[in-house]
Amino acid sequence: MKTKTSAVRWPQPCRWIAISSLLLCAIFLHALPLAAQKRSELNAYAQKAYQRMGGIYYAYPVPPADCFTPAPEGYRLVCLSHYGRHGSRWMTSDKRYEWLWKQFEDEKLLTRRGRGVRSRLKKICDNARGNGGQLSPVGVRQQQGLAARMASRFPQMFGSESRVTARSSVVRRCRKSMEAFVQELEASDLGARIDMRTDSADMQWMSHESPDEMLLKLQTDKSWTLPTHRLLASLFRHPETIADTARLFSELYAVASDLQDVDLPGISLYDLFTLDEMRYCYQRSCREMRYENGWDPANHGIPAQCAANLWGNIVLCADSVLASGKPGVTLRFGHDTALYRLLSLLGASPVVDNSLNLGDLVPMAANLQMLFYRNRQDSVVVAFYLNERPMPLHGIHPAFTLDTWNVPFYSWTALKRHFQHYLGRQKWMDRTRAINTMVGTDYATTASAGRYGKGSEEHGQTLPAVLVPHGMNFWTPQTQDTEQKCRAPYYYRDSLFQGFRASHWLVGGCTQDYGSFTLMPMTGRLRLKPEERATPFNHNDELSHSYYYGVYLPKEKLMTEMTATNRAAIFRFMPDGAGQLHVIVNPNSDYREGFVAVDSARQCIWGYNPVHRIYQGWGERAGFSGWFVVQFQRPFRQCGGKDSVAYVTLDVKAGEQVLVKAATSFTGIDGAWRNLRAELPDWDFLGTRLALDSIWQNELRTIDVEDSDKAKVNQFYGALYRTAFEPHAISDVDGRYPAFASGRPMMPDSTETGRTRYMDFSMWDIYRAESPLLLLTHPQMASDMIQSLGGMYREGGWMPIFPCWNNYTSAMIGDHAAALVADAVAKGLDRTHPFDLKTVYSGLRKNAFESPKSYQDYANGMGRRALKSWLRYGYIPLEDSVEEAFHTQEQVSRTLEYAYDDYCVAQVAKAQNQKKDYEMLMRRSHNWVNMLNPRTGWADGRHANGRWLMNRDLTSRLPFITEGAVMHYSFYVPHDIPGLIKAMGGRQSFVHKLDTLFGFRRDGHRDNTYYYWHGNEPCHHIAYLYALAGEPRKTQLLVSDILRTEYRDVPGGLSGNDDAGQMSAWQVFSMLGFYPVCPGSAEYVIGTPSFRRARIGRLTIETRGGGNGNCYIQRMTWNGQPYTRYTLSHEMLTDGGHLVIGLGPKPLR
8 A cells, every 4th residue: 555655854954955956046047137246156056957957967966964864773784785876977879979070070061159069069079089988087086975975974884894795787887986986985994895796697686677678668758849940040050951850959968968977177068058948858858767767657667677676686685684693785886777767666755756856866876875774672674865865765654763854764574575576576577588489389309309200290389479378369470371280370490471370270289270360561562472471580580478579570671569468469560761561461261261351441451261170071161260350550541452461551650659459259350349449448569568478477376486497497487388378268258159060159158157168179188287287277267168168068969079170070089078077076176166067977978878870970070989899899999990080090099098088987977976877987997908918918909809910019100009109008098007007917017018118228227229209198197107106216217307308498399299288288297296197086196396396286395405417206295294105186286285305316225
């Protein structure tokens, strides 16, 4: 809660001189003409008033009296923390002087007064030559004076026992300021040893420039409204020929203001300007600095947040000094912007109360001193002094105020608590920015690349998309102009940029995009076709985050940016030069059925892209379309369209910002407009970006990991980002969605009101780890997803096998909606976040016991494939080729997966008190034994008469196995590992078979020859089976090795398709230290944790002795008690507890 704070009240001596100065200045400016001697008397005050209007160039005004209060009674000074701006300097670069001199170089172009100014400028430029941006002698003296006064006031802080550190920005003037300050302290000979250092690593807190801050600067109003003719006409004979009059005026005023910072006595340029002109320049500078660095409702609090790292360093250093019990001083030397932002974070009264006081806030050598006092009760209070004057804070009550001096003292504990939210937010902002969104956009460069995969299987197939987690659209840069199967919209290897796409690509898979459209800005010649408008780009010019994407297009000389909401996006384009900007929009219809139109009255382009099916009903219309609307902020100069491509042309100025908004819907154009108006009512690009960043910070907060290895932490959160694509929302803001399998727009019924409808369940992939992860991190979303499955069953008549493109498909094998539901039931989701379990079970049961009555329905993807064989034989015989499936045959894999699916349906039947169903399904769940050849101990093909194929090829890809080898699928009995161990001949034989797969020799070491393939899902659980077979050390070693060799934080860092986030979900679970081997049970298998500390749900996992390759578990405790099991129950995560795991370099025997 903000509290009202009174205006700044200085100590009596300071107050007197301040009031006197203001009165005298007022007399000078407004009184009638005075006598000559009086004018001379007041000249000094007037000059000071002019200098003050130099703003950031104002030379440090030494206080006329000491405004520091003595220590409060019972307290003693124990710590002093200082942040100072560098001292006075020349203007920031020689080039500024050179440019200005060039304007005056030709005397023939100047008036008489102009030639006089030229003479002065020559002296100024000669003095500045080679000194641009450097500390001036004036600046040195300022720092020396500050140091001398500090040493004089607080000699006890610089004794032989004191710890004094000095740090500076890497900019030379800051380092030289530090050196001048420290040399003066050393000259005082008080005995302190000063640790002085300049390190680029300190810039992260010394003068942090966040991406948000840089974007904020782009939005600063730099317009110049002051007439320049009066001044320029007095200097130039032909002022109309000057190209940039505002720049010339501004630079002349800057030089005039900076003269107080260099030793050039007798030279002034103040006579060039009227008082109103000076006031305009000063106020303009105040407003710009306030917007970019201060307390302004329009800047979204960005400057204050930008100072969080600096505040964090102040807290860290102060607490370290306070803990040491000895006096300590921390000196920092940086820049005006960093100090201004720190004042904004603190809510300093001079920042909050006044918008036009730049000269008081951050003059040259400006400084903030924090004085820490401690009493005998160990209570610590802090007093703030800005430019050696007391500084109150807004929004926090002082612990007490010394009435005589009117200096507020604040509780240090209360201050830290009050400002902690800045530090907490900064932590998560840093983590969102550190995510490498490019991982998986290139061919695999991992250890197992090329082992089993082929073609696109060797590619992560991910997108560097901007999105709300599981939102409707994935807004991605486009380098491929098709929606064809297995071609992602973006590949890292491509060098031509084609625009921004609203994509619904099944991220990480080998499917197709649908209902998408692309928007492309360009300059120069209008080019409508994708191959013609494609323009070169460089990855060095890309900035890609989960909440923002920007790329500079050099051929177009155009900066392009994008951020988004759930169903909408806002774009910002900034051309280098003036001219025309074209924006092209087209639906990405490979069937040439897209429609697009321009509506100049509403300043928009709108259209649709019909969705087409694949797998079942390949090429047929799916019954709905991706609708879109693109809205412009300004009228068009020109517009048109051809061959389902529309364009608008806008007149633009150099550096001007062009904003464009877009939204989509799967229900119609009205839905697109509703989504746009609801999610992007304004044209606030930066606000939208910040809002999405905040959403992603909250997303990452669902799992909090800590470790000294920051690269490993960043890699973890990159994996969490990739799990946040699928399934994705398909409903509009009002809940309307296209009905499953028909596409007709529907409003949700009473069971779905207030819920989101989700689509694109890559079921064969996500049931393994992606869906179990959502149950932990987003239980309500997981509930909505299961409710969506129930809705699909009601609308289509069958529970979908692999629901994508809002239709039935049989893209992969199995019937794994059962796994999603069983996992939810086993973990209590139906009780904590209810869904219509009765309807959902009805759909699961129908799939398990019935086949479609019409062949057309079966061919359309309804029902399980080869169910009749499964029910008749208890397995799928080789004679059943499994028609009407994208993956035909694959009989062994199908049998094993149906056994698991029936186990899952059985668990749901049990929860619904369907005892007969449960018993029958559990009997069927044991049918996996029908695929394990007792003579070989491996999975094998089997004929209808029961005869075994007697296959001996365990490592090749065979037609009766899905995307893997016999050796992989032989271990696919996740629901009955004890039974599998027994069937394979017991524990020793089982482990031997695992050793063959992973290349373990008898001595426990691994060969280079092994057959494990992490690039596809059938192997993902197998490394954890060692722990269930009494060999946890091998699980620990293998999981550690897989994480190290199969996941890299580079574009080729995934060993295969990410498959809707499953590959990344494996990484998330495994880095946490456990994995759901059998979704549908409430148990996880322990592997080896990667982090010093991790929190998920209410479970905290802490490791001791980790790092340096230490992956073997030595000991475990649960809530302080010894823990010897290698499994975790779901209750342990939800009820909470503390698991401590000791790690070492060698396994326990």
